[in-house]
Amino acid sequence: MQLAVWTYEGPPHVGAMRVATAMEKLHYVLHAPQGDTYADLLFTMIERRGKRPPVTYTTFEARDLGKDTAQIFQDAARDAVARFNPQAIIVGASCTAELIQDDPAGLSEAMGLPCPVIPLELPSYQRKENWGAAETFYQIVRQLADKSVVREPREGRAARANILGPTALGFRHRDDLVEIRKILALLGVEVNLVAPLGATPEDITRIGHADFNIVLYPEIADEAARWLEKTFDQPAVRTIPIGVGATRSFIADVAELAGADPTPALGDTSSRMPWWSRSVDSTYLTSKRVFIFGDATHAVAAARIAREELGFEVCGLGCYAREFAREVRAEAARCGIEALITDDHLAVEDAIAAAAPELVLGTQMERHIAKRLGIPCAVISAPVHVQDFPARHSPQMGFEGANVIFDTWVHPLVMGLEEHLLTMFREDFEFSDEAGASHHAAHSPRKAAMADPLSEAPVEDIPAPAFTDEPGSLWTAEAERELKKIPFFVRGKARRNTENFAASEGRRQIDLETLYDAKAHYAR
Amino acid sequence: MSALDILDGCAAELERPAAEAQSPVLRERGQREVFCGLTGIIWLHRKMQDAFFLVVGSRTCAHLLQSAAGVMIFAEPRFATAIMEERDLAGMVDAQDELDRVVNRLLERRPDIKTLFLVGSCPSEVIKLDLAKAAQRLGAVHMPRVRILNYSGSGIETTFTQGEDACLAALVPVMPALPADAPAELLIVGSLPDIVEDQFLRLFAELGITRVGCLPARNARNLPAVGPNTRYLLAQPFLGETAMALEGRGATRIEALFPFGVEGTSDWLRAAATAFGVDPALTEQVIAPGRERARIALSKLRPQLEGKRITFLPDSQLEVPLARYLQDELGMELVEVGTPYLHRAHLARELESFGPNVRISEGQHLDRQLDRVRADRPDITVCGLGLANPLEGEGLTTKWAIELVFSPIHGFDQAADLAELFARPLRRRDMLEI
Numbered sequence: 001m002q003l004a005v006w007t008y009e010g011p012p013h014v015g016a017m018r019v020a021t022a023m024e025k026l027h028y029v030l031h032a033p034q035g036d037t038y039a040d041l042l043f044t045m046i047e048r049r050g051k052r053p054p055v056t057y058t059t060f061e062a063r064d065l066g067k068d069t070a071q072i073f074q075d076a077a078r079d080a081v082a083r084f085n086p087q088a089i090i091v092g093a094s095c096t097a098e099l100i101q102d103d104p105a106g107l108s109e110a111m112g113l114p115c116p117v118i119p120l121e122l123p124s125y126q127r128k129e130n131w132g133a134a135e136t137f138y139q140i141v142r143q144l145a146d147k148s149v150v151r152e153p154r155e156g157r158a159a160r161a162n163i164l165g166p167t168a169l170g171f172r173h174r175d176d177l178v179e180i181r182k183i184l185a186l187l188g189v190e191v192n193l194v195a196p197l198g199a200t201p202e203d204i205t206r207i208g209h210a211d212f213n214i215v216l217y218p219e220i221a222d223e224a225a226r227w228l229e230k231t232f233d234q235p236a237v238r239t240i241p242i243g244v245g246a247t248r249s250f251i252a253d254v255a256e257l258a259g260a261d262p263t264p265a266l267g268d269t270s271s272r273m274p275w276w277s278r279s280v281d282s283t284y285l286t287s288k289r290v291f292i293f294g295d296a297t298h299a300v301a302a303a304r305i306a307r308e309e310l311g312f313e314v315c316g317l318g319c320y321a322r323e324f325a326r327e328v329r330a331e332a333a334r335c336g337i338e339a340l341i342t343d344d345h346l347a348v349e350d351a352i353a354a355a356a357p358e359l360v361l362g363t364q365m366e367r368h369i370a371k372r373l374g375i376p377c378a379v380i381s382a383p384v385h386v387q388d389f390p391a392r393h394s395p396q397m398g399f400e401g402a403n404v405i406f407d408t409w410v411h412p413l414v415m416g417l418e419e420h421l422l423t424m425f426r427e428d429f430e431f432s433d434e435a436g437a438s439h440h441a442a443h444s445p446r447k448a449a450m451a452d453p454l455s456e457a458p459v460e461d462i463p464a465p466a467f468t469d470e471p472g473s474l475w476t477a478e479a480e481r482e483l484k485k486i487p488f489f490v491r492g493k494a495r496r497n498t499e500n501f502a503a504s505e506g507r508r509q510i511d512l513e514t515l516y517d518a519k520a521h522y523a524r
Numbered sequence: 525m526s527a528l529d530i531l532d533g534c535a536a537e538l539e540r541p542a543a544e545a546q547s548p549v550l551r552e553r554g555q556r557e558v559f560c561g562l563t564g565i566i567w568l569h570r571k572m573q574d575a576f577f578l579v580v581g582s583r584t585c586a587h588l589l590q591s592a593a594g595v596m597i598f599a600e601p602r603f604a605t606a607i608m609e610e611r612d613l614a615g616m617v618d619a620q621d622e623l624d625r626v627v628n629r630l631l632e633r634r635p636d637i638k639t640l641f642l643v644g645s646c647p648s649e650v651i652k653l654d655l656a657k658a659a660q661r662l663g664a665v666h667m668p669r670v671r672i673l674n675y676s677g678s679g680i681e682t683t684f685t686q687g688e689d690a691c692l693a694a695l696v697p698v699m700p701a702l703p704a705d706a707p708a709e710l711l712i713v714g715s716l717p718d719i720v721e722d723q724f725l726r727l728f729a730e731l732g733i734t735r736v737g738c739l740p741a742r743n744a745r746n747l748p749a750v751g752p753n754t755r756y757l758l759a760q761p762f763l764g765e766t767a768m769a770l771e772g773r774g775a776t777r778i779e780a781l782f783p784f785g786v787e788g789t790s791d792w793l794r795a796a797a798t799a800f801g802v803d804p805a806l807t808e809q810v811i812a813p814g815r816e817r818a819r820i821a822l823s824k825l826r827p828q829l830e831g832k833r834i835t836f837l838p839d840s841q842l843e844v845p846l847a848r849y850l851q852d853e854l855g856m857e858l859v860e861v862g863t864p865y866l867h868r869a870h871l872a873r874e875l876e877s878f879g880p881n882v883r884i885s886e887g888q889h890l891d892r893q894l895d896r897v898r899a900d901r902p903d904i905t906v907c908g909l910g911l912a913n914p915l916e917g918e919g920l921t922t923k924w925a926i927e928l929v930f931s932p933i934h935g936f937d938q939a940a941d942l943a944e945l946f947a948r949p950l951r952r953r954d955m956l957e958i
Contacts, residue, residue: 001606001622003630008824010587033646035560035679038588040910048919052910059556062649062680076555083891096646096680099613124582127609248813 006345008320008383012122012132012365013094014039015212019136019220020090021053021168027086028055029077031069031104033273036040046386047169059258060097062189070102074111077104080139089113090136090199092120116187116201122166128343130219130295130321133167138223139198144201147231149208158190159258162210162234164225165217166197171298171382172396173197176216179398180241183251186265189258196220208232212257215399216240219295219321232467240489242301243309244273263299271399273406277313289493291316291357293340293348294381296324298396300331302361304403307335311343316340316355318348320363345369356492359413364388376412474502476511483515549866554889557908558839559866560679561687562645563592567930568740570603571715574638575744577603578630579677580655581645592926602637603748604630608647619651624657631670636667639744641691644676671698671745683864685762685840685929688715692739694768695747699739702751709735710796711748713767713773714760717932718742724759724783724935727793733800733844739766755799757792759783761874761932762841763881764867778848781873783934784942785849786818814936828947830855832903835896838862838888839908839925846928846942848877854943858882859902860895903952921953923932939949 009015013030020028021043030036035380037057043049058076079090087321090106105119118139121131157178163180166173177194184191192210194205207228213236215225225236236255241250248266255262276282290303290312296319306312317332318340319325325341331341340351352360360370362375370377379388380396397403475483486494494515499519502510562585565577578584586605593601606626612619623642626703631637640662642655655674663672675694677687679794704708710733712724721738728736737748752774758767761782771777780795781788790811797807836843843863850856860883868875878884885893895919897905902920912922923946933942 001608001612001619001626003626004583004586004605004607005604006590007583007586009583011583014587033560033679034556034558034683035562035588035646036584037555037910038559038591038907040557041908042591044911044913045909048913050913052914057555058552062678064678065650079891094651095584099647099650113918123610124584125608125613128583133704377815473919499785 001259002249002339004344008343008345008363008365009092009129010039010042011095012127012129012135013092013120013124014042015129015132015134016090016092016120016122016136017043017053017055017097017474018129018133018169019140019165020055020289021049022166023054023140023199023201025087025202027080027084027089027199028053029073029080029089029108030055030094031056031092031102032057032059033072034059034061034094036094036096037216037397046384047389048386053168054086056084058097059147060100064189065100065444069097070107071102071103073104073107077108077111077113078449081115081422086201088114088116088118088140090118090120090140090253093124098124107482116143121413123133125303129456131323134223134297137164137167138227140196140201141204141207142227144204145207145228145231146205147208149206149232151211151232154211156259158188159212159260161237161254161258162192162213162228163194163213164213165219165221166194167217168197169221170197170217171219171295171380171384171388172394172401173449175393175395175523176397176401179395179400181248183241183398184254186268187251187255187258187260187262189260199409208234210234212236214254218297219324240297240301241397241478242298242401243305244271244399245308246301246304247271247398247402254468268399271402273309273399273402276406277402282410284308285410285413286311287313288359289313289315289354289357289364290359290361291352292380293318293352293360293362294330295319295363296321298381300327301396303331303335305402306361309402310406310409312359315357316351318342318351320374330493341486349373356496358490358493359409362407378409378412411499440445453489474499474508474510475507479515482512494519528826531833538934540666550883550885552885552887552889552892554893555935556683556888557837557890558888559592559684559908560588560646561677561682561684561690562588562643563684564677564680564687564691564748565589565603565643566593567715568688571718571742571743572740573602574636575641575673576630576637576639576850577636577641577643578627579603579605579643579645580648580653580835581608581643581749582647583603583607584644585647586649591957600937613651619653620658620661623653623769624662627658627662628665630886631666638671640666640670640672641694642672643672643691644674646678646680649676649678649680653931683838683841685842686765686865688760688764691767692763692766693769695740695744696750696766696773699747699773700749701773702752702754704752706749706751706753707735708753708755708800709737709771710750711737711739711750711754711756711802711951713739713758713770714763715740716759716934720932720934723937727810728796728812731793731797731800731802732808733796733802735840754911755796757796758870759792760842761867761870762847762865764865764870779873781848782845784845785939786822786847786936787852788845789818789934789936789939790815805879811936818936818939822943825940825943825947826854828950829943831857832950833857833859835860835900835905836862837893837897837904837905837911837925838864838885839906840929841865841867842928843906844871844874844884847882848874849939850946851879853939854946857948859884860893860896862886862888864888864902906946921949923949 043053056076057071060072091108108117115208166177213225215232215236215238216220228234237253239250239253241247251262251265290306292299299319303314303317306314314335320343321330329339345365360366361377361380363381363383365375502514605884611617641660644655659672659674673694675690741747750773754775755778756775778795778799781791783789783792843861846859847858851858862885866886906923906925915922932938
């Protein structure tokens with residue numbers, strides 16, 4: 001048993017729902033008790049979908065157990081096919097139905113339904129949401145793809161690609177897709193199919209017509225892409241075009257497979273991020289310490305952007321999916337740190353508190369953690385929240401995605417000009433640094449009641465949880481007061497650096513001397 | 525297809541027992557679009573501030589709780605899920621030993637917990653994990669610091685608010701005994717927001733009823749006493765099991781309308797006053813200011829709701845008393861009143877108000893019910909979060925049922941707030957020009 005308060009991923013059948021809901025004319029018959037329908041609200045509320053997810057739940061009750069739950073399943077499947085007239089159905093069990101072992105696969109096979117039935121085996125007690133989505137997509141592709149397809153020779157026609165991975169409830173999948181289509185259009189590559197998002201089962205049958213696949217979200221599409229590679233000899237582009245550098249590599253990879261000229265796509269004049277990052281106002285971003293946590297794809301991409309495109313220092317990197325731990329570990333090694341692979345959000349909270357970053361890039365869970373710790377934060381990955389489905393176009397991928405990322409990550413920070421003002425006026429009681437950045441709620445003051453700034457008496461500190469004072473602090477009262485004169489957004493770093501310095505020097509007390517010795521030691 | 529055709533199609537399910545002579549009750553079975561009883565934890569853990577709810581279940585249970593809670597505002601809320609894994613099910617480890625390990629660790633980490641509920645779920649019920657035994661065993665270790673109780677919030681046994689019923693029923697056996705010769709005491713049953721509970725307690729004090737207990741108590745270790753001189757008053761319509769458990773300890777129910785709106789609240793207070801022998805003149809004097817305030821507040825909202833047709837899809841069992849209030853006090857027309865379960869005895873007086881044309885449905889066959897909504901085209905449909913946007917997408921105005929459970933809606937001073945919950949979606953529909 002594992003004790004969980006909040007979870008990063010739902011059960012695997014929710015992953016299957018993300019695939020089913022993304023597709024058209026596919027229906028999911030889910031053997032499940034009352035209550036499992038809660039999952040519908042993820043789609044209708046968080047994503048604001050105006051249609052019910054195409055899922056029929058059998059809704060068995062305690063009194064049905066050991067009697068006719070199998071019959072209930074068959075009735076539900078028959079009714080669903082008659083009512084919704086899908087081109088194919090997927091059938092499976094939620095965690096409870098898995099225990100009663102009714103075998104939805106066998107039951108539906110015996111029914112002779114008038115459409116293809118794709119059985120799913122999603123072990124609820126071992127696996128989670130992303131795995132469930134990947135497995136579902138793989139099974140759909142494997143069962144529906146027309147294996148007799150022979151691609152006509154490349155001569156005299158445009159190259160064709162499948163775009164694989166976008167689902168319902170994905171982090172900015174809708175908008176990423178627009179950017180990817182734009183790039184493919186500039187390269188003269190035809191889109192054979194986008195799946196699961198918007199695809200019908202009939203569309204899936206034509207999947208073999210493409211010359212190659214683009215795996216946008218490996219968490220969902222990698223397994224299917226590997227099967228397609230084997231079956232249809234379709235190579236895959238696996239570069240994730242998040243960030244300017246990655247987008248350029250992606251364009252180069254696609255151009256190579258398509259035999260196209262990458263120049264028009266590489267010359268996209270809407271790419272503003274490189275100049276925004278080089279402009280002098282961004283100087284203050286240099287070596288900002290950033291903690292990154294999310295799904296592997298977005299976390300790894302964020303780490304690269306942070307290092308190479310914004311000049312941040314990555315002080316923490318992790319993901320919640322063990323399946324993709326290898327990629328994250330490799331990227332962490334490049335950052336010179338150890339990856340945090342866990343789905344325990346309390347462990348993530350501890351790691352963030354210990355790292356004392358200046359910016360957190362994470363999921364909605366890290367947004368809450370950062371809020372509690374008083375650290376600016378931007379969301380980069382699922383699990384998603386209603387705010388992650390903005391009305392405006394807001395991609396992560398492509399050059400426009402990089403523009404969006406620049407804005408989203410930089411705005412929560414105290415901005416360049418403001419940082420100067422805070423430093424200049426930090427002694428001014430009317431311009432208390434406790435007020436934080438004026439434009440951002442995440443930076444609102446931690447202290448409601450401010451001590452009289454003119455008082456000479458030591459002020460009782462209410463430290464941000466990230467920088468908790470140990471009882472019996474090494475700091476002298478005088479040094480502690482001096483530390484408070486340092487603007488709050490670098491105070492945590494100054495405290496930690498000084499303490500590390502004191503420890504390395506073997507000093508037992510941190511007085512004014514130690515504080516300034518440490519400052520000199522760390523001077524860049 | 526007209527609504528009547530559909531009703532004819534379901535004729536086999538129509539019954540008309542003597543007690544329901546006024547309205548036929550349509551009973552349906554099929555897909556339900558309702559939460560399971562675990563969801564009650566969302567408000568119960570806020571109400572009982574010293575209690576912790578540990579769901580023994582699956583990842584689905586944990587995901588449900590965080591999705592239903594909507595926002596993750598608490599660093600460590602007073603609920604969690606012990607997620608069963610393959611090795612618990614395959615017998616590689618003893619699930620009871622695992623539970624001991626999880627509970628011991630939890631109680632070590634959270635010394636503020638004084639009452640721990642082990643909450644059963646669908647998977648724990650299906651594998652017949654004996655949580656009563658676990659509660660007993662762990663209780664022996666952790667009492668008196670922590671009292672450990674258990675109930676089931678599983679979807680195979682409970683619907684949404686029935687989770688609160690199961691939880692309160694689990695508290696009844698540990699309520700202290702009120703001696704047979706003790707003076708009569710009033711017990712208010714059903715969790716209410718503190719502000720509403722305080723309003724009611726003030727009114728009872730003014731009526732001269734001083735011995736008043738509340739179940740659940742704000743502090744789960746400070747439960748009110750119960751005995752043969754307890755008269756209990758249900759504040760919520762979904763507490764059948766709790767009521768039976770209280771009767772089992774000698775308490776008797778005060779029959780009343782549920783305290784929604786001017787008339788419901790008046791009737792509820794009067795019934796208690798009568799049971800405690802309060803002078804009717806005093807009763808009227810005490811309730812007059814609240815009645816008047818509520819009447820004035822409602823008079824502003826009535827024009828917005830009068831004549832509007834409303835359908836309730838089954839959700840919280842609050843549907844019948846709320847429908848009575850909307851019909852009698854705001855002049856709304858009831859099209860269909862769906863409820864997951866119709867407690868005939870507790871709702872008998874509520875149902876008297878319904879005319880013969882009100883379609884009452886119990887249970888759910890979602891697709892058929894949605895067909896009826898589409899055929900009826902009510903002005904407003906009360907439904908769960910999974911259905912609201914899809915119905916809005918079809919041009920039907922909706923009200924989220926869950927807000928009726930989370931908001932203070934009982935009593936005189938909330939009567940208008942309750943009406944506003946229904947008026948706002950209609951007003952918004954009329955305001956928007958896009």
